Amino acid sequence: MARELTLRIFRYDPLNPESKPCFVDYKMEETPRLNLFVALHRVREKQAPDLQFDFVCRAGVCGSCGMMINGRPTLACRTLTAELPETITLAPMPAFKLIGDLSVDTGTWFRGMSERVESWIHTQKEFDPKAEEQRMDDGTAQKIYELERCIECGCCVAGCATANIREDFLGATALNRIGRFMLDPRDERDSEDWFELVATDEGVFGCMGLMGCDDVCPKELPLLEVFAYMRRRMSQVAAGRAKADAGTSQPVIT
Amino acid sequence: MAKAGPSKEITHHEGELTATRDRARRQWKLDAISTGTGVFLALFMWGHMFFVSSILTGERGFNWISDLFEHYWLAQPTLVVVTIVFFVHFVTASRKIPAKFAERRRVKKLGDDISHSKWNISKQERRELDKVRPHKETSLWIWQVRSGMIILALGSVHLFVVIADVVQRTFDIGEGLGINAAETMARVQGGMWILYAILLYAVEVHAGIGLYRVTVKWGLGAKIPIIGSRITRGMAQKMERIVLWFFLIIGFITLLVMAGVIDPPLEFLLPPLPVAS
Ligand code: HEM
Ligand code: SF4
Ligand code: SF4
Ligand code: FES
Numbered sequence: 001m002a003r004e005l006t007l008r009i010f011r012y013d014p015l016n017p018e019s020k021p022c023f024v025d026y027k028m029e030e031t032p033r034l035n036l037f038v039a040l041h042r043v044r045e046k047q048a049p050d051l052q053f054d055f056v057c058r059a060g061v062c063g064s065c066g067m068m069i070n071g072r073p074t075l076a077c078r079t080l081t082a083e084l085p086e087t088i089t090l091a092p093m094p095a096f097k098l099i100g101d102l103s104v105d106t107g108t109w110f111r112g113m114s115e116r117v118e119s120w121i122h123t124q125k126e127f128d129p130k131a132e133e134q135r136m137d138d139g140t141a142q143k144i145y146e147l148e149r150c151i152e153c154g155c156c157v158a159g160c161a162t163a164n165i166r167e168d169f170l171g172a173t174a175l176n177r178i179g180r181f182m183l184d185p186r187d188e189r190d191s192e193d194w195f196e197l198v199a200t201d202e203g204v205f206g207c208m209g210l211m212g213c214d215d216v217c218p219k220e221l222p223l224l225e226v227f228a229y230m231r232r233r234m235s236q237v238a239a240g241r242a243k244a245d246a247g248t249s250q251p252v253i254t
Numbered sequence: 255m256a257k258a259g260p261s262k263e264i265t266h267h268e269g270e271l272t273a274t275r276d277r278a279r280r281q282w283k284l285d286a287i288s289t290g291t292g293v294f295l296a297l298f299m300w301g302h303m304f305f306v307s308s309i310l311t312g313e314r315g316f317n318w319i320s321d322l323f324e325h326y327w328l329a330q331p332t333l334v335v336v337t338i339v340f341f342v343h344f345v346t347a348s349r350k351i352p353a354k355f356a357e358r359r360r361v362k363k364l365g366d367d368i369s370h371s372k373w374n375i376s377k378q379e380r381r382e383l384d385k386v387r388p389h390k391e392t393s394l395w396i397w398q399v400r401s402g403m404i405i406l407a408l409g410s411v412h413l414f415v416v417i418a419d420v421v422q423r424t425f426d427i428g429e430g431l432g433i434n435a436a437e438t439m440a441r442v443q444g445g446m447w448i449l450y451a452i453l454l455y456a457v458e459v460h461a462g463i464g465l466y467r468v469t470v471k472w473g474l475g476a477k478i479p480i481i482g483s484r485i486t487r488g489m490a491q492k493m494e495r496i497v498l499w500f501f502l503i504i505g506f507i508t509l510l511v512m513a514g515v516i517d518p519p520l521e522f523l524l525p526p527l528p529v530a531s
Contacts, residue, residue: 070367071364071366071367159368161361161364161365165352165360195275200277205281206281209467209470210395222475224474224487225474228470228474228476235286238282
């Protein structure tokens with residue numbers, strides 16, 4: 001027998017002064033292999049035409065549909081209702097600006113993040129369009145690719161206790177991005193440059209290591225490993241600098 | 255913020271650059287100190303457990319070790335260093351505890367929600383999921399904070415008592431007995447066992463979780479020398495559990511001996527001296 005589902009959805013329109021934040025229940029019959037992407041569209045078609053939520057690819061690729069599903073930040077398009085109990089509570093992700101109902105503005109956040117970590121290759125080399133592309137060994141390329149798989153869904157930020165209570169915290173996806181450029185041999189930023197960006201309370205030493213990010217990342221990025229690598233590398237930098245301070249002009253480990 | 259490449263000169267005055275670097279340096283230092291002191295204390299507690307459990311061989315072994323330590327001035331400097339490290343760790347590690355109640359509640363709520371508690375998956379599936387993506391970390395951390403607070407309270411009492419003992423012998427005050435089995439056992443039997451039982455449990459839990467977290471935070475993905483494989487979360491968890499139970503069991507047997515509930519199980523190694531008639 002098909003279950004009757006209750007979608008308990010957070011409703012609030014910040015632009016409408018009469019709107020008050022509340023949860024509204026929508027009932028529907030469960031159909032085989034129903035996922036939340038389809039379920040939410042049914043609600044919008046039949047019951048609440050003004051319901052706001054985001055979807056683009058419905059295949060776990062674009063990162064638009066992150067929301068709190070029974071308290072856990074994850075991609076709605078990849079969540080089957082069969083995995084959930086009959087009452088499904090849907091709320092917008094915290095830590096981002098609310099657009100309305102389930103829709104949040106991850107775009108502005110990610111744009112700011114990219115600017116803050118200067119998410120581009122820093123190089124002094126003149127670009128020569130005619131030259132052959134610079135070669136990179138397979139191992140490095142694969143490592144970088146692994147971290148590049150981030151779809152900017154924001155789940156790791158919503159699931160991070162530190163990001164939830166501290167607005168200035170960079171967040172897992174930003175640290176992951178930094179790790180990606182640290183690994184890239186074409187980026188000329190040196191350890192000292194990285195140090196002041198990540199070795200702070202807003203960076204990796206503000207992270208409490210509660211691992212919410214690693215546990216919710218829908219792309220299963222090795223976030224914790226990236227952080228451990230950063231902590232080690234930053235400590236090498238600090239140790240190298242301590243030596244330099246003491247007079248032996250040892251080069252900083254890179 | 256980090257600037258390299260062409261934008262360096264434009265965005266930073268020299269002074270500003272030094273200021274952000276110094277700030278980063280300070281914050282790195284504080285984190286490294288809280289981790290370093292934590293690891294130091296955990297290693298010290300293992301050594302400590304080893305020496306205290308000398309009571310398992312009877313009073314003679316215990317007294318021999320404490321006499322040795324105090325006579326050769328090993329106990330005194332260790333006490334000073336450990337007391338200082340204890341408070342430095344408390345101050346630096348507490349930085350990570352959110353100051354507001356609402357923030358602490360938020361941390362707990364997120365942890366509870368993420369752990370699939372309201373997901374309709376079978377127990378077996380949950381166990382399978384836990385294997386790949388275990389989620390106990392938030393509650394582990396909360397217990398680390400709680401056990402830390404217990405250690406702060408009870409550990410201070412314990413440190414005070416031990417310092418008083420050692421000072422008495424070192425400076426020949428009062429009876430000047432120093433640390434000795436008879437007095438320790440009398441204290442334990444007189445009611446202090448409650449304090450020690452709670453302190454023992456809190457310390458082992460705190461050190462176990464702490465070492466696990468240090469491994470995950472700093473070591474994940476690093477190659478283990480000789481064996482050659484990389485450190486994983488599962489590995490660290492297993493290790494933590496073994497160490498935790500090992501020291502908990504030894505600790506509680508030691509406490510039972512001190513409380514006079516059981517006889518020293520290893521007394522045959524060091525039989526008591528015949529009483530001179
Ligand atoms: C004075 C009482 C103590 C308090 C209030 C306290 C508190 C804390 C707190 C809040 C943390 C978490 C820090 C973080 O998340 O980064 C921590 C970490 C730790 N503590 Fe303690 N602690 C105390 C005593 C001890 C003792 C006696 C030991 C040794 C047995 C110890 C070993 C550790 C270790 C190994 C860590 C892990 C460090 C890390 O995660 O970076 N602590 N402590
Ligand atoms: S490990 Fe760090 S970044 Fe990840 S959720 Fe925890 S505090 Fe946030
Ligand atoms: S790291 Fe994972 S959870 Fe975070 S934004 Fe990228 S894909 Fe999403
Ligand atoms: S709709 Fe693109 S990830 Fe869900």
